[in-house]
Amino acid sequence: MNIFVGCSSTDSTNEAYNNAARNVGMFIKKRNHNLVFGGCKNGLMGEVYKSVATARHSKIIVTTVKRYQEDLQGMSYNEVYVSDTINERKNDILKLADIFLFLPGGIGTVDELLTAIETKRSGEHSKPIIICNINGYFDSLLAVFEKIDSRFSKVEVSKMYDVISDIEYLEKLISREKDTN
Numbered sequence: 528m529n530i531f532v533g534c535s536s537t538d539s540t541n542e543a544y545n546n547a548a549r550n551v552g553m554f555i556k557k558r559n560h561n562l563v564f565g566g567c568k569n570g571l572m573g574e575v576y577k578s579v580a581t582a583r584h585s586k587i588i589v590t591t592v593k594r595y596q597e598d599l600q601g602m603s604y605n606e607v608y609v610s611d612t613i614n615e616r617k618n619d620i621l622k623l624a625d626i627f628l629f630l631p632g633g634i635g636t637v638d639e640l641l642t643a644i645e646t647k648r649s650g651e652h653s654k655p656i657i658i659c660n661i662n663g664y665f666d667s668l669l670a671v672f673e674k675i676d677s678r679f680s681k682v683e684v685s686k687m688y689d690v691i692s693d694i695e696y697l698e699k700l701i702s703r704e705k706d707t708n
Contacts (some may be wrong), residue, residue, distance in 0.1 A: 528699075529588065530555055531624035533639040535632035536598075544631050545574050547661045550579020550694040551630065552563040552617045561586040563623050566607065567598045571630050576602070590619045617642045626701065631664040633676035640668075644687045656688035657700055665690070 532551055539545055548571040553563050555578070560671045564572055566589035567684075579585050586605040591598065593609055608623070610616040617639060627643040629636060643656045672684045689700055698701050 528663065529563050529623055530626045530628055531620050531639075532572070532575050532628050532630065533564075533632060533636045534575065534630035535636060536567040536570040537570045537633065538570050538573075539631070539639050541631075542652035543662050544571055544664070547659055547675040547694055548572075548630055548649045551575050551628065551659070551697070554694065554697055555579050556585050558594070559584040561588055563590060563620065565598075565635075566591045566595070566604065567596075568602055571632065572629060575630075581676045585643050588623060590616050590623065600607045606636070607662055613638070618624065621646055621652060622684050625654060627654060627661065628697075629657065629665075630659050631661060639669065644684060647687045648682050648684065655700065658690045659694065660692050661698075
């Protein structure tokens with residue numbers, strides 16, 4: 528299974544975020560899933576990457592744009608998709624991923640999350656979207672989604688994703704998704 532992990536490419540001093548990223552990587556590695564990500568060895572992305580990089584049976588699939596190709600230096604990966612634009616990159620992610628998983632991150636992470644939700648809402652895919660709300664990182668964004676649901680949406684945005692606060696719930700969600708598909 529190809530798991531896209533969207534998260535920060537900037538180093539974090541928040542040990543809960545770093546631990547969550549390492550645990551996601553270990554989850555992917557232990558279950559022989561494949562990592563789809565932006566191809567950066569820094570930040571939470573780097574923590575996930577380092578955990579998966581030593582796997583014998585997991586592939587590392589990079590989706591990046593030309594502007595960030597230099598981030599790939601010194602990394603090992605199985606496949607790389609280099610796009611001219613962020614939108615082309617997001618289309619690659621949508622095609623490659625079987626599951627979208629989001630850890631804390633910046634504007635790029637939020638953009639990827641919103642893209643995954645909107646494309647699911649519009650019927651372009653039915654893939655699971657999981658938000659790892661570590662230490663309440665996404666609380667404000669989730670509150671905005673609730674406002675959208677109550678005022679501006681025919682299809683409830685909150686039904687497009689699952690929220691977990693701890694990585695140990697990841698296994699249950701993925702197992703549930705396998706059973707329903």
